[in-house]
Amino acid sequence: MRTELRIIAELVPERAQVLDLGCGGGELLAHLMREKAVTGYGLDNDAEKIAASIRAGVNVIEHDLNDGLERFPDGSFDMVLMTDTLQAVRAPARLLVEMLRIGLECIVTFPNFGHWRCRAQLATRGRMPVARHLPHTWFETPNIHLCTVADFEALCQSLGVAIADGFVVDHAYRRRALVNRFPNLLGQTAFYRLTRGLE
């Protein structure tokens, strides 16, 4: 399993009711069902990925995240997960609020656009960055709402979302201390566990 998914799996409690937004081929859910006995559902809208999820034996529901999460009632899940998808949706802020409406907690990961390589490419070459964690050219990328670690935390603050846990990893998915001292500069992928803030 991808290291990124393994890191997320560690943050999910046993027997949780889980919803995975953009579940892809169902890798994470299948792992969580096997290792943590979760009851899980995944949402995706890609035909190939849905077929792969069916093969993986997970509960995949065809749904476009851009249609919002209105169909799910308040507090219907213990945990709502979204891996490497926030930056690809049309209304990320609204989706975050929705995730915390239907879930008690959520886990969000995204590629950090503030990483020094991105900054360097933009600064020295004046071109949109293409990096290992951001492999697409600007005209082909599904990532329409890229952000930095600092941007994301500012959004959480403005939405009143509480950050229960947040860290970054380097290109080899290592959660190193040095990298986490300067997360916005050295972190390649960011992980956040979010809860509803005090209103």
Added chain:
Amino acid sequence: MALPSDSVGLVTPETARFDSITLQSGARLGEFELVYETYGALNGARSNAVLICHALSGNHHAAGYHTERDKRPGWWDVCIGPGKPIDTNRFFVVSLNNLGGCDGSTGPRSTDAATGEPYGPTFPTVTVKDWVLAQTMLADELGINAFAAVVGGSLGGMQAMQWAIDFPERIRHALLIACASKLSAQNIAFNEIARQAILTDPDFRGGHYVKAGVNPNRGLMLARMLGHVTYLSDDSMGNKFGRELKSGDIGSGHGVEFQVESYLHHQGQVFARTFDANTYLLMTRALDYFDPARDYGDDLVRALSGARCRFLVVSFSTDWRFAPERSEEIVDALVAAGKDVVSARIEATQGHDSFLLNVPRYLNVLSTYLRGVAEECGQG
């Protein structure tokens, strides 16, 4: 003519006889028969049986050919056969004509032993629940304790859902295709127009048309024409017929002018020749009445909470008779009840009829899901 290699080939319907059944209405129907077909072989553990539930005008002949001269195979041949989604190399497939039908099972055309005359309009009201009960009696007869899957589209999907609720220990997977947990008012309205077309046909004779030696052909034809329009989409009709004139030019204006008219007339005429009017009334009523949540305080989540099977729910983008939103209601209730469910919303241009047609992604989803079911019963 050689039959296609991915066909179940020549099939022969069989008949099972039963002593009696007590229906949901409280009425008791004495001796009755169900006609059915089977494809593939039951395995030693008797664990690989799949039940096919038919929709409004369907019957037991779901796959294969009755004679080598048949022009067309059974109604769901696109899905059932060796190597097809409901793979007869892996599954033992059972397909029956429901109680009240007009293709061999006891129904309004059958003779009522009490009077020696056809039941006609006196045939008791049957519901989806009654059909499912009758299907369990057939399963008992065939030595099938539990179905690996119960599969149906439209009204057939409703039967699969009722199975999950009424006999949770006898079904491992429910496949609900182009289905709804109850009809909308608009849907009931279409059914009522179709029924009125039949009821007001002078040849209907209060339902005693067989005794009178006539048939309400005009009513049946109108009912079918209306139904057929609602099963297609605007796009699919446009693609198939456009505005093409039959004669190529403007005519008297009263005859059959457009290709689409000619098509509907033909469909209606074939239907009037082959389908029984009382059966049509009975089946559309069963469709209208279906509402499993009703017994659970109108709470579909509670209705489904006793289910133990896994669900596959499939809908089609241009289906406006059983819209994707109706399927999503089922999916959401299943999620709220904590049941295992997979759902797919298939892009297809052919409206409600898509579930009967060769829509590649649809067949692929069915195949992928059923491959998993086959593996569970050791038929991988």
